[in-house]
Amino acid sequence: MDSVELIGGDPIGDFDGFDESGGYEVRNERRRKRVDKGCLSSLRTRVSSAPSDAPFPTRVAVVIDALDECTDNAAVSIILKSLALYIGKLVPLKFLITSRPEENIARGFLLQSLDENTHKLALNKIPEDLTKRDITVFLQSRLAAIGENFDLGASWPAPQRLENLVGLSELLFIFAALAARYIEDQAEMDPEGRLTSLLNTGNAVAAKRGSTASPFPILDALYIQVLDAAARKLGPIPKSQLKLVLGTIVLAEQRLSPTTLDVLLGLSSGTVRRVLLVLSAILIIPDRKDDTTPIGIIHLSFPNFLVDPTRCTDQSFLVRPRIQHSHIASRCLATMKTLKYNILGLEIVSEHDRVLNSEITDLPARLSRNIPAALEYACRYWTRHLFEAEVCEDLLTALEEFCKCHILHWLEALSLLGCVDGAVEDLQLVQTFLKASIFQRFYCWQICDTYSTVNPQTQSLRATDVPSLLYDCERAIRAFYPVISSSAMHMYPTIALFSPLETPIRRLAAANAPPSLVVRVGLENTWSDTLVSRVIDRRFISALAFSPDGIYVACAKDNGTIQLLNAHTGAVLQIFESHSDEDIEAISFSPTGKELLSGSDDRTVNLWDVATGANLNTWKAHSDWVRSVAWSLDGTLAASGSDDDTVRVWRTASPEKMVVLQHGDWVRNVVFAQDGDLLSGSRDKTCKVWDTRSIEWDTETAIEPIRTLEHDSEVFRVAVSSDSRLVACGLYNGDIVLWTKSDGQRVRSLTGQGEVISLAFYPNGLLAAAYEDSPITLWDASTGARVKSAGNVGARAAAFASDGVHIAHATKDQSHIHLWPSELKQNTTRTTSIAGKLEQLAGYTSVEDRELLRNPLASFIAAATSPTRKLVLAVYGGELRVYETSTGRCMRTIEHSSGKNASPAWPPTGRLFACTGKDHDVHVWKADTGELVASFAGHSESITGVVFTRDEQHVLSALWDGTIHRGTIGQNGQQSSSEILFQSDGDPILTFAVSSDEKWILSASYRRKSPPDTSSADLLAPPSRQPVKDYDGDYNTLRLHNANTGRVVWIEHHPCISSVAFSEDCTRALAGNYDGEVFLYDLTQVIPPDPSVPRSPPPLAVPEHKLGVRQTQFIRGLSFSPNGKAVITDRAYTSIPSELQPLHTDPTDRSLTAIFFYEDDWLWHVNLDSDPRRLCWIPPLFRPHAENRTESLSSASGQSIAYISVQGSLVVMDRVSVC
Known part of the structure; x- marks a missing residue:
């Protein structure tokens, strides 16, 4: 079932x-x-x-x-x-x-x-006499009906024969049911003869009881008797087919119909039904007109009988599983030869015709026509049969053909069928099959990372891409699971676009469906150590935990939910929702992996059932936040640590009674040792060791620790070695102190950087440590040596799998599962030379340049693309880099101390660029030479924005102190002061924009104590809104200034403004906020389009219109489209109603023929005369960093896309023509 x-x-x-x-x-x-x-x-x-x-x-x-x-x-x-x-x-x-x-x-x-x-x-x-009574009643009823049907008389069968039959049943109902079906066989028409035969055989076997290893000798004899009787009715060919069909039925992963079995086994139509009709006593055969109902087996004991040589002693019926699995696997591979690209026959003329699976019209009907039941079965289960199969050359040849021709078609079918979830495990089965088989004697291996390699020099036969394709396919599913599972047609271009350069699967995907984009810069040569990266729901991740078997990762969120993720794909399997909306601080799987404990800021500890997601219990024993939870190694005890300075310990079998262990400050971590001791780390700078074996559960006596380990800093994390000998205490200052638990002797300290957020000992004595803002490190606890490090960028939480290989860490709303870096790189000798030639032809950067592009995210600050879209200015902690978007080449590097709030800027021509520094100065350089041409001092506070005037003669800057400055650009590079255009009463300016005619400035600022004064006679229009406080209690204000004098001519109250913009003709203004909303203002009453026309009387208010922008995150970049018909943000493109569009646009200004923007994990494409259309899915590590200071990802030609990714690396993509 x-x-x-x-x-x-x-x-x-x-x-x-x-x-x-x-x-x-x-x-x-x-x-x-x-x-x-x-x-x-x-x-x-x-x-x-x-x-x-x-x-x-x-x-x-x-x-x-x-x-x-x-x-x-x-x-x-x-x-x-x-x-x-x-x-x-x-x-x-x-x-x-x-x-x-x-x-x-x-x-x-x-x-x-x-x-x-x-x-x-x-x-x-159940008492045996009751079971015997029920079997007797059943057989009396069935045999009476048979006797009546065959006119055998009311006294049939004789009482002693009935009693004999009941005795032979050995209290097994299945024997009684099978016996009745065998006796009733309509084809034989001899119930008396069959009853006699059955009794004779059963009595003979019963007389020899003890001479067979079978626990059910009489039932087994009955099965053989039924099979033998059936075989005698078949001719030579059907008889030879009987064992094949029966073997497939009992070893199949699901029940199949006769029609499906015919196709799967390559038999002529109707063969299975004709062969099995003689076995109606054992099997339930559907009606002839029924092509979908599967064949039923009356009891699971029959499959067990057929594959057990101690029970099925007749070799003509015994099914040998490995041989049978080999045949089924071969037939599955043969059946899948009918797979092909676009198997549903969807009409795909361009990349925009690639739709999500959910958008396919009549998907169930299309699947039924194009992926019939036999093909579906083969796609779902071929790997399981192959894993159990006996190796033979024909099977290996079929596997090689499948991998080279149909592996992606198989993945497409799984996507359409909605069963990609188990594909990683399926492919691992195949790789394990290959590793364990004689295949190693014939093929040169190229399995990378965790899979062992075979020296090619020891091999004498052909090389093959099969291992690489299998491994690549597994990695592709891990990396691109969201798009593979949701869109079969987007799967191909995604794999072709984002897979590493030297992978065979990349070439295979491109051969099936050439992508309309190519990544010029940003790809690795081979797969990285990161297996999975996922953003689930944009909520921050507060805690992580691996299940003991490493199959699941529990992911706690700051909204009180826990998500159970598939560690192979990152797919959400279960959501636990009983917590309040408070942060969950800690989660821990039980030793069996069946339960999960969680501790929350709502002061509760919850117990969850992993399989069902049900809340099994909730404890409210703490009076403050619960920071840590833990299980004893045998699962009999559980503990929690809290900011109420206590540890609570309870027996899982009787949780109503808890004991309290006391600390002097917040308890940050609790953990059990293998020997049963409990260790707790606290902000009181101690780690205490408690003997849980001596707890008196029925007394109120205060419990004292058996040992206290004192430190110089707060103890945030504790780990104990598998032999309970060593204790590791991770401190707030980044140090890890090792102690011997038995005597409390300090062994050594391991110096790190940043708060220790996770610690774990591996069985081999190595110690894994995760830090808040520095690399995850593997230490040799015995020597104190650093063994290796893994990339880690701003981690909020981390966890280590017990296999010593996998790591999980979270950065804000993104979870990552990766491997410890391997010292051995993948052998890519077969593909390197070809890939190198392709790189030269396509304009890819060299390996040296690619190494230059990689940069830790911790040092990346911001990026801005030039208006010509030919260059990208990337700001890092100690330098600026200018990249050429066409090649990704780093044109130059400029030493510059930028500061964490640096603001880069470009003028319209792209000949210059500017950036702020830690010294609160604005610096201007030539883009082509990197020569410094101007520096503007005199800024007393941090600069929040920089804008060039259109003539590139001036630089305007807005400051945190509420001023707007203007500096004049010279050519000598000397430092000069800038003049102050506007000065408020200390209201920090968040963002500003300058109009195209350089006459007006739009700024957004906030005031902490009170709203701004709007009674000035200089105002041409009053605010339309009442003052409103934002989340922090501040009053936000939108101001329109005269750019020459700084005079404010219009003020509008507004919540949380993050970005502003003018239309090209200055008749419209935009304001975007932190809630992802965009508002449009008609400025024609305060800025007359025609200055020669007398000004109308001041309006009552400037008209405001909220636009339907589809963006949930705050607006970082904002502008009008070149034709004025839409609003472009960093993550959306929204049409403007015709009556609200700017009054004038330049019809000859078509510098941007297309626009690209990132929204909801997808790259969208907009021709200026068309609606947005989905172009491709962007993997998490390739997504634009939030600090890209640009309104869209568009290019001058409408063909190139350039931005800085979340990893702090440059990504450049080009549109290509697809024939």
Whole structure:
């Protein structure tokens, strides 16, 4: 069984009524519908709101049979969680659930509401006499019906024969059911003869009991008897096919229909049905006209029998799994030869025709036509069969052909089928299969990173790209999972565009669907150590934890939720939502990985069930924030540390009783040692060791630590070695102090930089440490030597997997999963020379230049693209870099102490550029030579913005002290003072803009104590809004100044302004805020379009219009499009209603033929006469950094895109023509 389903035309909650007996028939059309929480919620609503004229029956039974046979664990979890949620509101219903006590199911019934409402009955505890009675009743009824049907008389069978048959059943209902079906066989038409044969065989086996290893000798004899009788009815060819078909049925990952089996096994139509009709006693064969219903097996003991040589002693029926899996794998690979690019036949003329899967019209019907059941099965399960297969040359050859021709087509099919989630694990199975097989004796390996390599010199046969393609495909799924899972057609250009330069899969993707973009600068040669980077919901990440098996990563957010992520893909599997909206400070998996503890700023500790996402318990024992939670290694104890200066410890089996351990200040971390001791680190600069084994749970006696380790700085993190010998204490000042736990002796200190945010010992004695703003480091605890470092940029949280290989860390809203750097680089000798030639032809930068482009994000400050889009000015902590966008070459580097709030700027021609410095000066350089041409001093505060005048004769600067300065550019590079144009009462200016005619300045500022005075007679128009405070209690103001005198002619109250702009004709102004909103103002009443016309009387207010900009983050860059018909922000393009557009535009100004912008993880493209269209998905590490100081990613020719990425590196992309 593959999922929990109802068979019927309607969901269980949407029925129209009951039959006369009070039962509801749900099998009317045998259409399958998955049960989910919505189903039970709908049923609950129907129960509670049944009309009086059709009341809900007082007693209704709902049967969920063989729940353990459901292979979809998620569906099982949903069913159990739904029952727990609604069981109290479904009183008229009685649920009968049969299942073996599988762990996930048994755990589901531990949910409190379900446990309290469930009566559990273990079948192995039913008295044998009751079971024998029930089997006797069953056989009496069935055999009586058979006797009547065959006119054998009322006394058939004789009582002693019936008793003999019941005895042979050995209290197994499956024997009784199978015996009845065998005796009733309509094809044989001899129930008496079959009963006699069955009794004779069973009695003979019973007489030899003990001579066989089988636990069910009589049942096994019956199976052989049924199979032998069936085989005798078949001719030589069908008989030879019987074992193949049966082997496939019992080893298939899901039940298949006869038609699907015909296609999958390459048999002629109808073969499977003809072969299996003789086995009606064991199998349930669907009707001839039914092509979709799968073949049923009456009991799981039959597959177990067929593959067990100690039970199936007849070699003609014994299925040898490895051989059978080999055949199924070969047939899957053969079936997948029909895969192809764009298998659904979508009409794709240009890149804009590539749609999301959810946007495909009639997707289910298209899938049914183009990916039939046999092909779907092959796509889903070929890797599992291959992993279990016996190696042979034919299978390896088929695998090689598949990888070279269809591996991306397979991924496309998985995307369309919605089952990419397990693809990483599938590919790892194949790679493991190759590593463990004799394939190593024939092929030269090129497996990189964590996969071992084989020396090519030891190989004598051909080289192949198969290992590289498999590994590349795995890495591509990890890196590009969001787009692969959501858009099969965008998958190809994404892989071709962003995969490393020297990877075979990049070339394969481009051959299928050449991308319309090419990355000129910003790509690596090979895959980096970062496996997965994801931004889920823009909320900051406060804590991370790996599950013990490394399959999951728990990700705590600052809004009180926890997301369970697939560590292979970053996909969200579960969300825990019972916390308040306070930050979650700590999370920890139980040793089994089945539960999760969390501690929150709402002062609670919560216990979660990982499988269902259900909240199992909540404790409110602390009076302040909970900073840390931990489990003992055997799972019997749990602990929490809080800002209330205490540690609470409780037994997980009886959590109502807690003991309190005291510190002198906030407790920042708690951790259990292998030997059971508990260690706690505190802001009181101590780490205390507590003996939990001697706790007296029933007394109130204060507990004292057995040892206190004292430090010079606050203890933020604690780790204990696997042998419980060493203790590592990570301090606020970045140091890590090592101690011996047994005697409290200080061993050594490891000096780091920045607060220690995570510590973990590996079994080999190495110590992993994550710091807030410096590289993650692996230390040798025995020597104090630094073993290796991994990139880390502004991490807020980090976690280490127990495998010693994987690391997770979070930067703001982005989570990353990566590997420790490997000393051995991937062997790329086969591709380097070709890739090098392609780089030269395409204009790629050299390796040396690429190394220059890489820069730690910690030193990156801001970037600005020139108006001509030919150069990018990147500002770093100690230097400026000017990049050429066409090649990505660094034109020059200028030493410059920029400061963290540096403001870069370009004039319209791009001949100069300016940047502020730590000294509060504005410096101007020539772009072509890097020569310093001007420096302007006299700024008393930090500069918040710099703007060139159009004639490039002046530089205007806005300051934090509320002034606007103007400096005149000379050619001698000497420092000079700038004049003050405007000075407020100390209101910091956040942003400003200068009009194209250089007559007007628009500025945005804020005042802390009171709103600005708007009673001045100089104002040409009063504000239309009332003063309003922002989030910090400040009053924000928009001002229009005369650029020559600084005089303010218009003031508008406005919340949180972040960016302003003029239209080219100065008739319109824009203001963007921190909420992603944009407002348009009609300035024609205060700035007459025609100065020769007498000014109208002052308006009552300047008209304001809120535009429908689709942006949730604050507006950093803002402008009008060249044709004046739209607003361009750093992350959106929004059309302006015609009546609000600027009055005049220059029809000859077509310097920008196209615009690109980044929104919702996608790069969008806008021709100025068309609506925005999705162009390509941008991987997280390639996305524009928030400090790109530009309105869009557009270029002068409409073909190039240049920006600084979140990694602080330059990315340059070009549009290319696709034939």
